Amino acid sequence: MLAKKETRRKEIAATKTLKKIMANHFYELDEAARTGSKKIAWCTSVGPAELLRGMGFLVYFPENHGAMLGASRMATELIPYANAIGYSPDICSYLTSDIGSYLAKKTPLTKAYGIKSVPRPDVLVFNTNQCRDVQDWFSWYGREFGVPVVGIHTHRDIGQIRDYQIKDIAKQIEDLIPPLEQVSGQKFDMDRFKEAVELSRQCSVLWRKCLETAAAIPSPWTFFDHTIHMGPAVVARGTKEAVDYYELLLEELNERIESGVAAVEGEKYRLYWEGMPIWGKLRALS
Secondary structure, eight states: OOOOOOOOBOOOTTHHHHHHHHHHHHHHHHHHHHHOOSOEEEEOTTSOHHHHHTTTOEEEOHHHHHHHHHHTTOHHHHHHHHHHTTOOTTSOHHHHHHHHHHHHTOOHHHHHHOOOSOOOOSEEEEETTSOTHHHHHHHHHHHHHTOOEEEEOOOOSOSSOOHHHHHHHHHHHHHHHHHHHHHHSSOOOHHHHHHHHHHHHHHHHHHHHHHHGGGSSSOSSOHHHHHHHTHHHHHTTTSHHHHHHHHHHHHHHHHHHHHTOOSBTTOOOOOOOOSOOOGGGHHHHO
8 A cells, every 4th residue: 555645845945044043133132131232122023123123222022932932832831830820821822831931941942042041121112002911921021020111002993093093102102212211321313213114114015025925826835834934024123134034035935936836745725824823733734
C-alpha cells in the first residue's frame, strides 16, 4: 500500500530576514535593560509606538511575548500563576500568560535567544483600541515596577468617525507628551515623530499589499504564514527596517504569483480563518 503523500507549505525565503529582525529587536532591548543605555517603553500592539520612537524610546510589545508563550506551549503552564493571584481563567490569555511568565520567571526568550527575562520598563503606554484588558495588564506591571502608566482611551462602537472623536484622541496623544518627556529626558521632536508616522504608514500599506496577494490562484502564501510575517509590522512599526522588510516580502510573493508557485502544492480548496491565531496549534493546523 502506497504511503499517503504529505502536503507541506513552501517556505518563504524572506523568513531568514524576518528571524534576524526579530532577534535583533530582542537583543537590543536586552542590552538596554542591562546597561541602561536607552529608555524602554512597553507599548500595546496598536498603541502610540510612533510617538515613543519620536522621543527616543526603545519599544517592547508584551502581546508579542504573549504570542511566543502560546506558540511555545508555555502558556498552559504559566497561566495558573496569574490565576493564583486573582486573575480569572476567563479573561485574556495574553494577559494571564504574560503575567504568569513574569511570576514564574520563565520566558521563551531564553530558549530562542538566550535572554533571561523581558526588559524592565521605564514607562508603560497603552491604547484600549483593541481591548480594555490592556489597561489592567499594564497597570499591574506599573505597580510591580513602580513606573508610570499612561494611555489612550479609544471610543467604542463607532460607525462613522466624527470630528469630535478625532479631536479627543489627538488631545489624549498630546497629553502623553509631558510625562513621556519626563521619563525619557528628551524633548518631543516633531520631525522624528512625523518620520515615524510616515514609515508606519508605508509599512501598513505594504503589509496590506502582501496580504492581498493571497487572493491569487494559487495563493503564494497562507494564513499561517501571515501570523508569523506580521512580526515586523508590530515590533518594528515606525522604522525603515519594517518598510524594507515588507518590500522584500512583497517582491517574493509577486514573483511566486508570476511563476504560478503555490504555497500549498496542488491547491484545491480554500478555508477562511476568522479571528485570532491559535498559537499553540499553528504547526499542527498548518
